[in-house]
Amino acid sequence: MFRKLLLWFLLMKYAAPNGDNSDFVYNGFRGTNISLDGSAEITSHGLLLLTNSVQQKGHACYPIPLHFKPSYGKNQSFSTNFVFAIVLHYPNVTSSGAAFVISPSKELPEGHIGQYMGIFNPQTIGNSSNHIALIELDTYLHPEDGDIDDNHVGIDINGLYSIASAPAAYFTNMSGGFKNLSLISGEPMHLWVEYNGVQNQLNVTLSPINLPKPDRPLLSSTVDLSSIVLDDMYVGFSSSTKSSPVSIYILGWSFKMNGQAQALDLSHLPKLPRIGPKKKSELLLIGLPVIVLISTLAIISAVGLIIRRKIKFAEIQEDWEREYGPHRFSYKDLFMATKGFTDKELLGVGGFGRVYRGVLSASKTEVAVKRVSHESRQGIREFISEVVSLGRLRHRNLVQLLGYCRRKRELLLVYDFMPNGSLDRLLFNHPNSVLRWCQRFRIIKGVASGLLYLHEEWEQVVLHRDIKASNVLLDSEMNGRLGDFGLARLYDHGTDPQTTHMVGTFGYLAPELTKTGKATTSTDVFAFGAFMLEVACGRRPIEPLSSVDEVILVDWVSECWRRGTILAAVDSKLGLDYDVKEMELVLKLGLLCSYPLSAARPSMRQVTQFLDGDAPLPELSSDGLGAAIQAVRHYKRSDDLRFSNPSSLELMYASTSSIPGSVLSGGR
Numbered sequence: 221m222f223r224k225l226l227l228w229f230l231l232m233k234y235a236a237p238n239g240d241n242s243d244f245v246y247n248g249f250r251g252t253n254i255s256l257d258g259s260a261e262i263t264s265h266g267l268l269l270l271t272n273s274v275q276q277k278g279h280a281c282y283p284i285p286l287h288f289k290p291s292y293g294k295n296q297s298f299s300t301n302f303v304f305a306i307v308l309h310y311p312n313v314t315s316s317g318a319a320f321v322i323s324p325s326k327e328l329p330e331g332h333i334g335q336y337m338g339i340f341n342p343q344t345i346g347n348s349s350n351h352i353a354l355i356e357l358d359t360y361l362h363p364e365d366g367d368i369d370d371n372h373v374g375i376d377i378n379g380l381y382s383i384a385s386a387p388a389a390y391f392t393n394m395s396g397g398f399k400n401l402s403l404i405s406g407e408p409m410h411l412w413v414e415y416n417g418v419q420n421q422l423n424v425t426l427s428p429i430n431l432p433k434p435d436r437p438l439l440s441s442t443v444d445l446s447s448i449v450l451d452d453m454y455v456g457f458s459s460s461t462k463s464s465p466v467s468i469y470i471l472g473w474s475f476k477m478n479g480q481a482q483a484l485d486l487s488h489l490p491k492l493p494r495i496g497p498k499k500k501s502e503l504l505l506i507g508l509p510v511i512v513l514i515s516t517l518a519i520i521s522a523v524g525l526i527i528r529r530k531i532k533f534a535e536i537q538e539d540w541e542r543e544y545g546p547h548r549f550s551y552k553d554l555f556m557a558t559k560g561f562t563d564k565e566l567l568g569v570g571g572f573g574r575v576y577r578g579v580l581s582a583s584k585t586e587v588a589v590k591r592v593s594h595e596s597r598q599g600i601r602e603f604i605s606e607v608v609s610l611g612r613l614r615h616r617n618l619v620q621l622l623g624y625c626r627r628k629r630e631l632l633l634v635y636d637f638m639p640n641g642s643l644d645r646l647l648f649n650h651p652n653s654v655l656r657w658c659q660r661f662r663i664i665k666g667v668a669s670g671l672l673y674l675h676e677e678w679e680q681v682v683l684h685r686d687i688k689a690s691n692v693l694l695d696s697e698m699n700g701r702l703g704d705f706g707l708a709r710l711y712d713h714g715t716d717p718q719t720t721h722m723v724g725t726f727g728y729l730a731p732e733l734t735k736t737g738k739a740t741t742s743t744d745v746f747a748f749g750a751f752m753l754e755v756a757c758g759r760r761p762i763e764p765l766s767s768v769d770e771v772i773l774v775d776w777v778s779e780c781w782r783r784g785t786i787l788a789a790v791d792s793k794l795g796l797d798y799d800v801k802e803m804e805l806v807l808k809l810g811l812l813c814s815y816p817l818s819a820a821r822p823s824m825r826q827v828t829q830f831l832d833g834d835a836p837l838p839e840l841s842s843d844g845l846g847a848a849i850q851a852v853r854h855y856k857r858s859d860d861l862r863f864s865n866p867s868s869l870e871l872m873y874a875s876t877s878s879i880p881g882s883v884l885s886g887g888r
């Protein structure tokens with residue numbers, strides 16, 4: 221038993237004379253007792269940094285010599301692998317390289333910088349008494365050393381002339397070929413050096429750090445190390461720089477005598493500094509505040525943008541409006557539809573506000589958006605409910621109201637778009653294209669039927685209160701459609717009853733309206749009469765620049781009528797291109813509707829009957845009407861045109877009282 225133990229002890233002693241020390245692994249070098257000389261150092265991150273500047277040489281080795289020659293004479297096998305990185309401070313400016321070195325001494329004081337790798341000098345290089353073997357990672361082409369290029373791996377003995385070398389490359393198991401590597405890429409690379417002491421075989425294998433060990437070595441050479449190595453040798457790394465700074469790092473290292481060196485734990489190797497330490501602090505000093513500033517500005521502007529958008533598209537919406545949901549448009553949609561309410565989309569400026577053309581992006585329908593300024597919050601609820609109920613009005617001679625949107629101080633009403641614009645534009649602003657009589661007659665009849673619908677055919681009476689040519693719009697088939705109906709109520713609701721102001725347009729206002737301020741279906745009929753005359757005569761109801769007799773259209777037409785030349789009032793642009801009977805009907809009906817006494821005016825149902833020829837127009841009493849018209853003329857001159865003449869007012873009262881109770885024989 222004791223002999224067996226002794227034998228085992230002796231075997232162990234001779235097989236592995238350095239016992240524990242012949243097998244080591246460094247996953248990073250922090251806190252290790254690696255022997256350093258020259259510029260070599262361990263960085264705070266645990267990297268072994270051989271050189272870091274110009275004209276340096278650095279050497280590091282395992283602190284204890286390893287027994288390379290056992291007493292029985294054969295070479296020891298060994299295996300080692302390490303991860304290195306060569307980082308140029310200036311791109312493409314390199315100098316020298318690095319080497320794995322097996323040397324007899326712990327330090328290499330004789331080594332020169334530059335091409336000598338810190339190992340040799342001009343005197344010692346090539347001398348067989350050096351007893352140095354090395355694996356070089358050469359990044360500089362020295363023709364005197366027989367270098368093949370400036371990026372190769374070589375096996376050198378006692379000097380820098382390689383007995384075997386190859387351009388840096390690795391075998392890829394996948395494609396079965398070699399792929400080039402750049403030693404100076406700055407990326408960590410893995411190198412394996414394996415020596416078989418029985419076969420004298422030295423294999424050197426290179427690969428990028430992220431790949432497993434390739435199946436085939438880069439170099440495989442027969443080398444008898446027995447004449448080169450001494451009994452005890454130091455293993456380590458050496459490098460040197462010339463005139464350009466290069467940082468050469470060893471990240472991890474594993475070695476084993478007589479066996480397979482342990483694999484490195486790659487995930488625990490220290491990280492390479494990404495950029496030089498100076499640049500890092502510059503980045504922190506300048507970059508960080510800049511980044512903070514930029515991101516702060518970005519956040520501020522984003523918040524600003526959001527707030528601006530919120531303000532820009534802000535609407536007022538109250539709980540009671542929920543039931544009107546389907547009629548409610550979002551301001552943003554209307555804003556987008558009208559391209560931000562640009563002047564290019566402006567259709568016109570009416571009494572209640574500006575009207576814009578728009579295209580709703582969701583449905584691609586064309587709409588007209590009217591912006592009505594509205595200061596008062598009071599009564600808005602009633603008005604909106606009316607707007608919504610007006611939205612339920614459906615008639616081919618009404619401009620369809622689609623919905624609304626409410627903002628601070630502003631109401632937006634969305635209507636069907638009328639491609640042919642307003643009638644007054646065609647009547648007065650288009651001298652070149654004359655609206656033909658048949659078209660005019662159709663428009664008059666259409667508007668009459670639309671107004672009849674408002675007055676009598678819907679569930680409640682809707683007064684228009686502002687009938688005039690500019691409120692009559694033409695659809696794609698040139699049908700006349702009444703727009704802006706019901707809008708006048710906004711002012712009734714919103715304003716103080718004490719200061720109620722008149723809604724309507726001079727020339728279309730029934731005389732009693734200027735006295736009482738109370739709109740009725742009859743005041744609408746009065747305005748419709750003025751409108752009919754306007755269309756037939758191609759003149760506005762009041763034209764102050766005309767000769768005295770012709771200032772007020774109603775007066776002038778009735779004058780013509782009394783003289784028996786009513787057709788003299790016809791729009792001269794029509795020439796003789798009109799139906800005389802229709803024209804006479806329209807002119808006389810216009811006079812009748814514009815009759816000063818409201819009780820004498822026909823209803824809209826009667827008007828449509830006359831226009832359709834379903835009822836004959838009653839003969840007008842020339843005396844009574846003449847007297848009434850006389851009165852109206854003076855009344856209007858004094859009131860509307862703002863020159864006072866009390867005597868003519870008296871005359872008006874006198875005249876109206878003398879008008880026969882019923883001008884219409886076959887009327888109501």
Ligand SMILES: *[C@@H]1O[C@H](CO)[C@@H](O)[C@H](O)[C@H]1NC(C)=O
Pocket residue numbers: 343347348349
């Ligand atoms: C080699 O080195 C040895 C010891 O330093 C020296 O004696 C010898 O002269 C050198 N040989 C050559 C050829 O320089």
Ligand SMILES: *[C@@H]1O[C@H](CO)[C@@H](O)[C@H](O)[C@H]1NC(C)=O
Pocket residue numbers: 369387400
């Ligand atoms: C690899 O490098 C060698 C020598 O530097 C060169 O001849 C060869 O063309 C390179 N191969 C590729 C694929 O770049």
